[in-house]
Amino acid sequence: MTPNKLVYKNLTRRRGRFIFTLLGIVIGMASFVAFMAMGGSLKAEIERESAALGANLVVTPKGSCAYEQVSILTGEQLPTTITAAEVATIRAIEGMQAIPYLAERSAINNRPVSVMGVLPIETKEFKGWQIAKGVYFPTDDAEGAVLGAVLAEQFELEPGDQVRVRGTMLPVLGVLEETSGKDDLTIFLSLPQAQQLYQQNDLVSYVAVRVDKLDEVDLYAMKIKAQVSLGVVSDKQMLNSVLGIVGTVNVTLQLIAAVAILAAAFGIVNTMLTATYERKREIGILQAMGAARSTIFRLFLLESAIYGLLGGFGGAVLGLAGSFFVAPYISQNAATSFVKGSQTSVDPMLLLGAVFFSTLIAMLSGLYPAWKAAKLSPVEAISYE
Amino acid sequence: MSDAIIKTTGLSKEYGRGDTRVRALRGVDLEVPRGSFTCIVGPSGHGKSTLMHLIGGLDRPSGGSVSIDGQEMFTLKGKQLAELRAKKIGFVFQFFNLLQSLTAAENIEAALMLAGVPEVQQKQRARELLATVGLSDKVDAKPGQLSGGQQQRVAIARALANDPPVLLMDEPTGNLDSSAEAEVMTVLDELKRQGKTIILVTHSSEIAARASYLVKVRDGRIEEVVTSRQVLKKIA
Numbered sequence: 001m002t003p004n005k006l007v008y009k010n011l012t013r014r015r016g017r018f019i020f021t022l023l024g025i026v027i028g029m030a031s032f033v034a035f036m037a038m039g040g041s042l043k044a045e046i047e048r049e050s051a052a053l054g055a056n057l058v059v060t061p062k063g064s065c066a067y068e069q070v071s072i073l074t075g076e077q078l079p080t081t082i083t084a085a086e087v088a089t090i091r092a093i094e095g096m097q098a099i100p101y102l103a104e105r106s107a108i109n110n111r112p113v114s115v116m117g118v119l120p121i122e123t124k125e126f127k128g129w130q131i132a133k134g135v136y137f138p139t140d141d142a143e144g145a146v147l148g149a150v151l152a153e154q155f156e157l158e159p160g161d162q163v164r165v166r167g168t169m170l171p172v173l174g175v176l177e178e179t180s181g182k183d184d185l186t187i188f189l190s191l192p193q194a195q196q197l198y199q200q201n202d203l204v205s206y207v208a209v210r211v212d213k214l215d216e217v218d219l220y221a222m223k224i225k226a227q228v229s230l231g232v233v234s235d236k237q238m239l240n241s242v243l244g245i246v247g248t249v250n251v252t253l254q255l256i257a258a259v260a261i262l263a264a265a266f267g268i269v270n271t272m273l274t275a276t277y278e279r280k281r282e283i284g285i286l287q288a289m290g291a292a293r294s295t296i297f298r299l300f301l302l303e304s305a306i307y308g309l310l311g312g313f314g315g316a317v318l319g320l321a322g323s324f325f326v327a328p329y330i331s332q333n334a335a336t337s338f339v340k341g342s343q344t345s346v347d348p349m350l351l352l353g354a355v356f357f358s359t360l361i362a363m364l365s366g367l368y369p370a371w372k373a374a375k376l377s378p379v380e381a382i383s384y385e
Numbered sequence: 386m387s388d389a390i391i392k393t394t395g396l397s398k399e400y401g402r403g404d405t406r407v408r409a410l411r412g413v414d415l416e417v418p419r420g421s422f423t424c425i426v427g428p429s430g431h432g433k434s435t436l437m438h439l440i441g442g443l444d445r446p447s448g449g450s451v452s453i454d455g456q457e458m459f460t461l462k463g464k465q466l467a468e469l470r471a472k473k474i475g476f477v478f479q480f481f482n483l484l485q486s487l488t489a490a491e492n493i494e495a496a497l498m499l500a501g502v503p504e505v506q507q508k509q510r511a512r513e514l515l516a517t518v519g520l521s522d523k524v525d526a527k528p529g530q531l532s533g534g535q536q537q538r539v540a541i542a543r544a545l546a547n548d549p550p551v552l553l554m555d556e557p558t559g560n561l562d563s564s565a566e567a568e569v570m571t572v573l574d575e576l577k578r579q580g581k582t583i584i585l586v587t588h589s590s591e592i593a594a595r596a597s598y599l600v601k602v603r604d605g606r607i608e609e610v611v612t613s614r615q616v617l618k619k620i621a
Binding site: 284291292377 | 438443444467468482484491494497500543
């Protein structure tokens with residue numbers, strides 16, 4: 001007999017209660033781990049998208065807020081208020097390259113997809129795209145669509161197929177090589193065709209700007225503002241702003257999960273207190289057999305810790321599985337739409353942290369019941385019926 | 386009484402305060418010789434069990450002292466007192482008090498574990514002890530699968546786990562029928578023969594007849610101590 005075996009025997013004597021208490025902590029930890037994992041992948045995805053944008057500055061409609069900045073990174077639909085004249089003015093500024101985008105939405109088989117109107121030749125060079133299948137737009141006003149790699153695979157579209165965009169069937173010209181970003185989930189059209197389909201004549205959503213001299217980013221921002229009455233934001237500002245929103249969303253989700261963990265912790269307190277009352281007589285017997293108060297305390301604390309250890313491990317596995325399978329379906333809004341294109345990151349530290357955190361919570365929950373058990377007087381405990 | 390293994394001096398115990406104060410023991414002086422079989426008898430509620438609990442270090446007295454093997458018991462701190470209980474005293478209770486989730490052997494192993502005996506030695510010792518009380522075939526039986534007499538014999542085997550010099554038994558046959566009582570008495574006779582010091586609270590005249598000493602407790606005091614010959618005379 002060892003203390004561990006004794007604890008195991010005590011834990012499993014009431015299997016139903018053991019399983020339900022354990023489920024409480026598993027579910028609490030699973031939700032916590034799932035939100036942490038999704039939050040982690042969301043942050044990484046945003047940073048990747050920001051880098052993939054390839055711009056130092058982004059020109060947005062006047063009065064754009066963080067939501068529009070999120071939309072730029074996610075490929076969501078945006079208000080189109082930047083005129084062709086303004087684009088031309090911006091593009092005329094020397095020492096930088098400016099690429100206009102028209103961000104719209106369409107649907108394939110009732111599933112929403114991003115549609116992006118681009119200047120094909122300049123954008124290809126700007127983004128460094130490669131063609132995996134078929135051909136690219138031959139001219140800047142070519143008809144047809146070029147698809148992101150993941151989108152083409154999801155909807156089983158090949159060059160030569162037809163894709164319906166806003167009620168118009170367009171030929172698929174080619175498929176891009178995978179970029180591991182939102183471009184993989186986008187239908188690209190030439191800007192004139194996109195403007196025509198969406199009736200946004202001469203209008204674009206935003207303009208991405210890359211300056212020749214990185215240390216003069218602020219100077220160019222001022223130059224643009226001086227020429228046109230539009231919002232200009234640097235990639236760093238945009239990243240901070242978006243990460244700020246995502247951070248708030250993450251913290252909110254994690255707080256919800258924390259409530260679930262707290263409820264599970266009280267479940268452990270309840271179970272262990274019940275065990276203390278049920279085993280009052282046995283505690284007295286152990287004391288008569290020579291168990292010190294500290295031994296009783298340790299036995300009960302160990303029992304609580306096992307709930308945390310198993311619950312943490314089970315919760316981490318369930319949470320990661322949940323985030324992996326559920327993430328692609330959870331949302332279509334800008335703040336979380338990154339998740340749909342990204343794999344959940346499996347961070348070993350997150351797993352270890354979850355198990356450690358859960359065990360710690362369970363041990364804290366077990367402190368009071370263990371103390372109650374340890375302070376029982378042997379005579380009182382033995383006489384208990 | 387000479388060569389006392391247990392000695393109590395002015396031992397008293399009070400419960401409650403003020404008007405609700407109960408004086409369970411009022412200055413008990415007792416010496417229990419090594420290797421003796423002492424029965425504590427008396428009416429219910431007169432302090433027999435309280436005396437047993439204090440001798441066994443399960444409770445702390447309101448006044449007086451208890452020594453075991455020359456060691457003052459209540460000068461010890463909690464952990465040391467627990468260690469003393471594990472090594473020097475074996476308890477047997479009326480209601481057997483076996484740990485229900487453990488088998489017969491595991492109940493004995495638990496007592497050995499608390500005394501720090503390595504796991505490998507525990508198994509062998511548990512089997513030996515169960516053989517001693519005639520329960521070799523019940524090693525893996527849970528308490529619920531044993532009769533009352535068998536459970537009490539497991540409890541005695543558990544009390545003997547760490548080979549303590551003193552056994553304290555609180556009405557060990559109080560919950561048994563006559564055949565089960567006979568089983569337990571056979572074990573007690575063997576323990577007497579081995580020279581264990583046994584202190585036993587009982588209402589059974591048959592057990593009292595086997596005692597070397599009979600300590601009569603009334604109103605929290607020792608009314609009379611009767612020796613073996615007198616015991617037999619009285620029983621007769």
